[in-house]
Amino acid sequence: MIIKTKQDEIQNYLTDASNYKGYCEAVFIPQNKDELIKALKDANEQKTKVTIAGAGTGLTGARVPDSGIVISTEKLNQIIEINTTEHYVIVEPGVYLSHLLEELKRKNFFYPPDPTEKNCFIGGTVATNASGAKTFKYGATRNFVEELEIILADGDEIYLKRGEVFAEDDNLTLITKSGRNISLKLPYYNLPVTKNASGYFIKPNMDAIDLFIGSEGTLGVFSKIKLKIIPLPKRIISMVCFFNDEIDALNFIDEARRISFQTRNENLKDDLDALALEFFDRNSLKFLAKEFNALPNRNAAVWFEQEADFNNEDKLIEKWFSLILKNKGTEEDVWFAVTEKERMGLEEFRHAISWKVNEYIVNHRLKKLGTDVAVPDSEMFNFYNFLKETMENCQLNYVLYGHLGNSHFHLNMLPQDENEYSLGKEIYRKICLKAIEMKGTVSAEHGIGKLKTQYLIDMFGPEIINQMKEIKKQFDPNYILGVGNIFV
Numbered sequence: 179m180i181i182k183t184k185q186d187e188i189q190n191y192l193t194d195a196s197n198y199k200g201y202c203e204a205v206f207i208p209q210n211k212d213e214l215i216k217a218l219k220d221a222n223e224q225k226t227k228v229t230i231a232g233a234g235t236g237l238t239g240a241r242v243p244d245s246g247i248v249i250s251t252e253k254l255n256q257i258i259e260i261n262t263t264e265h266y267v268i269v270e271p272g273v274y275l276s277h278l279l280e281e282l283k284r285k286n287f288f289y290p291p292d293p294t295e296k297n298c299f300i301g302g303t304v305a306t307n308a309s310g311a312k313t314f315k316y317g318a319t320r321n322f323v324e325e326l327e328i329i330l331a332d333g334d335e336i337y338l339k340r341g342e343v344f345a346e347d348d349n350l351t352l353i354t355k356s357g358r359n360i361s362l363k364l365p366y367y368n369l370p371v372t373k374n375a376s377g378y379f380i381k382p383n384m385d386a387i388d389l390f391i392g393s394e395g396t397l398g399v400f401s402k403i404k405l406k407i408i409p410l411p412k413r414i415i416s417m418v419c420f421f422n423d424e425i426d427a428l429n430f431i432d433e434a435r436r437i438s439f440q441t442r443n444e445n446l447k448d449d450l451d452a453l454a455l456e457f458f459d460r461n462s463l464k465f466l467a468k469e470f471n472a473l474p475n476r477n478a479a480v481w482f483e484q485e486a487d488f489n490n491e492d493k494l495i496e497k498w499f500s501l502i503l504k505n506k507g508t509e510e511d512v513w514f515a516v517t518e519k520e521r522m523g524l525e526e527f528r529h530a531i532s533w534k535v536n537e538y539i540v541n542h543r544l545k546k547l548g549t550d551v552a553v554p555d556s557e558m559f560n561f562y563n564f565l566k567e568t569m570e571n572c573q574l575n576y577v578l579y580g581h582l583g584n585s586h587f588h589l590n591m592l593p594q595d596e597n598e599y600s601l602g603k604e605i606y607r608k609i610c611l612k613a614i615e616m617k618g619t620v621s622a623e624h625g626i627g628k629l630k631t632q633y634l635i636d637m638f639g640p641e642i643i644n645q646m647k648e649i650k651k652q653f654d655p656n657y658i659l660g661v662g663n664i665f666v
């Protein structure tokens with residue numbers, strides 16, 4: 179076990195991509211499962227708080243400790259098995275998503291959940307139920323997790339395979355490796371119909387594995403993860419189209435979404451079926467203009483992708499062009515990837531807006547003020563109008579982009595100083611309350627972490643939050659794991 183105690187050696191573990199800062203006494207870096215178990219057991223006996231660290235790309239301060247120790251999963255980084263016959267991989271939690279994707283690509287396979295940031299660990303993505311652009315077609319990480327090996331706070335283990343352990347109505351019983359029975363009375367609450375990464379996933383008769391996915395390091399530590407994988411599509415159409423009016427871009431997304439759902443529901447061949455539908459507003463394009471010289475002077479853009487094969491590719495491209503023109507996209511500006519390298523370039527364009535916002539926040543020594551709210555599709559236009567009106571009235575700089583195929587909005591405020599940051603925080607809460615009013619979620623993919631606990635109370639109310647805490651106590655009676663995440 180590597181143990182770091184010198185403050186200069188542990189600085190990197192005291193923050194994440196949100197720029198939230200914390201403190202701890204030591205960082206433990208287990209090199210195998212036994213060392214992980216020992217570190218947890220010792221901490222539990224001494225009632226020392228433990229924060230589990232993935233790669234630190236999280237945007238909510240979830241892996242940032244407030245005290246106690248950090249256990250980093252960075253050396254638990256083996257890809258144990260890639261099985262292309264039965265379409266699965268088994269990995270340790272510290273495997274980088276980027277590394278897994280490379281290894282799979284070599285074998286003509288891929289793993290669809292695609293948080294824009296690929297330098298995260300698989301363990302981190304399961305703990306936050308990460309999702310991304312391709313979630314529009316494939317769903318979030320949850321849909322791909324088949325099995326989990328979980329080490330509890332006292333070092334005991336739970337092994338869960340999807341489809342094997344279910345709640346009976348609102349009663350869920352789990353048996354640990356040592357034979358301990360953990361019996362839970364599940365609270366009742368309505369999860370939003372949107373993508374969601376806010377609080378514990380709980381439903382009557384639920385599969386037990388789903389409780390742990392998205393639990394943000396509060397219930398246990400994933401030590402082994404089995405994921406579904408799928409064959410790489412033969413071709414991927416990838417385009418960025420531009421519009422003179424943001425509403426035209428939204429109309430394009432709305433229509434492309436409707437057609438995509440129809441294609442899937444009716445199992446149609448050779449029709450439009452987007453993998454991703456990503457929106458950029460006027461401010462986002464301006465913000466990116468310095469990085470991308472060829473960016474046309476337009477007021478909105480949409481990046482989309484679709485799987486294809488050599489037989490239907492041309493026909494699909496024609497259909498996409500018609501849809502762009504029908505919605506007043508500008509024909510002369512369309513960016514269209516022919517080669518895989520060009521396709522990666524377009525993906526990079528989408529990535530750039532996220533990392534440039536983060537760079538801005540770090541340079542201004544502020545914390546990130548980026549919404550992760552999603553609303554039901556039927557509310558997408560209303561919510562967009564609300565956001566625009568709110569931001570135009572407050573005079574704060576901002577960029578609005580996101581996974582609008584899923585009606586999921588990343589509105590990032592760009593405050594210039596602490597005063598503007600405080601104003602931004604007020605507006606942020608107003609936005610979350612509006613999303614809740616529209617039956618949406620306060621976090622669709624980044625999780626709650628330490629920065630969004632108030633919004634989770636706004637979403638579910640204090641009684642439900644207390645019931646979530648009771649669930650945590652059943653797995654972690656000494657209350658040492660991930661303290662401060664999801665609820666305080």
Ligand SMILES: Cc1cc2nc3c(=O)[nH]c(=O)nc-3n(C[C@H](O)[C@H](O)[C@H](O)COP(=O)(O)OP(=O)(O)OC[C@H]3O[C@@H](n4cnc5c(N)ncnc54)[C@H](O)[C@@H]3O)c2cc1C
Pocket residue numbers: 194195229230231232233234235236237240241251271292293294295297298299300301302303304305306307308309310311394395396398399400401532533536623624660663
């Ligand atoms: C530029 C940028 C773009 C991003 N875009 C997206 C996006 O599109 N979609 C998206 O979902 N996210 C996005 N993110 C956020 C981030 O990449 C994801 O949340 C990612 O899943 C975090 O993984 P990580 O390994 O960095 O986890 P960390 O930040 O290290 O940790 C996150 C949480 O996971 C817990 N954890 C980590 N490993 C384990 C484990 N083995 N067992 C139990 N708990 C564990 C931690 O305790 C913490 O609570 C983005 C981030 C950046 C910087």
